[in-house]
């Protein structure tokens with residue numbers, strides 16, 4: 001199981017955007033005039049486009065500097081994140097139940113930078129359910145679909161077990177999460193707690209869609225059904 005983070009497990013409720021504004025100014029010396037579309041994209045992709053649309057050449061130095069400022073920004077905003085943001089209803093219970101299953105191995109597949117992903121999961125106390133070493137992050141590759149192979153390979157190396165495409169499930173809130181799964185040839189479940197509706201996620205081609213993680217029985221039943229399809 002490879003979980004997306006933002007709007008699937010947690011939401012920052014504006015704190016993420018505020019951090020981006022502060023980090024952009026700290027790293028470039030300019031105010032952030034426009035942020036690239038972020039939903040379902042990798043941070044490498046978002047940072048490059050954001051620099052470009054704000055008139056700054058996205059050199060590797062500029063991208064590295066912005067990534068460092070973002071990580072520092074999240075680290076300094078842990079209290080703000082904890083008080084304003086939240087884990088989505090049912091996220092912790094669902095992760096906890098799946099973590100207890102001997103046939104399930106859980107990580108994240110997220111557009112977030114690895115250090116930022118770790119901070120978000122720590123702040124909302126979700127890290128204990130996930131193997132962050134067999135996960136893939138927004139600084140591993142610009143293309144979300146390519147993160148799937150990276151996570152599978154990390155899991156294979158670390159656990160000495162093969163995670164085939166038919167036994168790999170991506171869970172996310174955007175059509176981009178579903179498209180990444182289809183492109184990588186793995187299964188997917190849409191969770192409609194972001195901007196996309198159940199219909200949007202079905203239309204994108206998800207194997208299954210949940211309105212949210214609020215109902216533990218419904219969520220786990222669907223997750224197991226999708227994971228067991230052959």
Ligand SMILES: [Mg+2]
Nearest residue numbers: 004006007173
């Ligand atoms: Mg998301």
